[in-house]
Amino acid sequence: MDYLKFVQAFQNQQVATSEPNEIIFNTYNIGELVLTSGRLVACDPLVNPDSEPFKVTLNPGRYPVILSVAHFQRNNDRRVVYAMLCLSQQTPVRWEMATTCNEDENLSLLAEGEIFGYGVDSGTGCFMDADAAEIINESMYSAYSTKTRAEDLTYQIECELQKNYSDTWDWANVCVDNSTHANVIAFHSGWGDGIYPTYFGYDATNNIVNVITDFNL
Structure with a gap:
């Protein structure tokens, strides 16, 4: 895989x-x-907030999320190509596909061209802490049992996505716990539904400097 495309796509006006x-x-x-x-x-x-966290644990903190959006000139279409969680300003020198604790996700078992990734059924991907994911999942099932849609955090995420919609892409930043400020940052997933891999970028001293989801455009 040509990881140089990650670097190029985050150069503005490339x-x-x-x-x-x-x-x-x-x-x-x-x-x-x-x-x-x-x-x-x-x-x-919006569909699978109960997903497993990645096997690798990061340092708690606040980190910027940056999107690379491709503007297709011919039809004036804009799509999110990559979503990056930026942990450091250091330059990555190697990349490794992210896996969860699911025992079936073993990189050594992948054939060339195969991936591990997360499934998208609502045209939306995200980054969030497992604490936030648990809160969202609980709110979804609580709202389902009480039929109070407004209390469902997935509904609030949908509303924020609509507020920030622009030219076939959108994003949302929703706080789900006022005491810890845990949040979810969501964004449109490329052309829409599919299975998308995430990669950890490592610097020369083997520290993780960013995390990138590739929406396979």
Whole structure:
């Protein structure tokens, strides 16, 4: 896999050509993700907020989330190509596909071209801490049992996505716990539904410097 595309896509106004289209990449900082436990979850927050966190634990803290959005000039379409959680300003020198604690996710078992990733059924992906994921999941089932849609945090995420909709892409930054400031940062997933891999970027001293979800455009 050519990981150079990750670097290029986060250079603002980077131009690429995919016949017969010219594509311009722009970056957008859509807020800081609060990691309360360091257990990072990437998933479809509207359908699968109960997804497992990644096996690797990060340092708790606040980290910017940056989107790389491709502008297809021919039809004036804009799509989120990559979502990055930026942990450090250091340059990554290698990448490793992220896996959860699911025993079936063993990188050594993957054939060339195969991936582990999360499924999207609502056209939306996200980053959040496992603490936030648990709160969202509980609110979804509580709202389902009481039929009070407004208390469902997934409904609040949907509303924020609609507020920030622009030219076939959107994003949302929703606090789910006022005491810890745990939040979910959600964004449109490329062309929509699918299965999308996430990668950890490591620097020369083997520290994780960023986390990128690839929406396979």
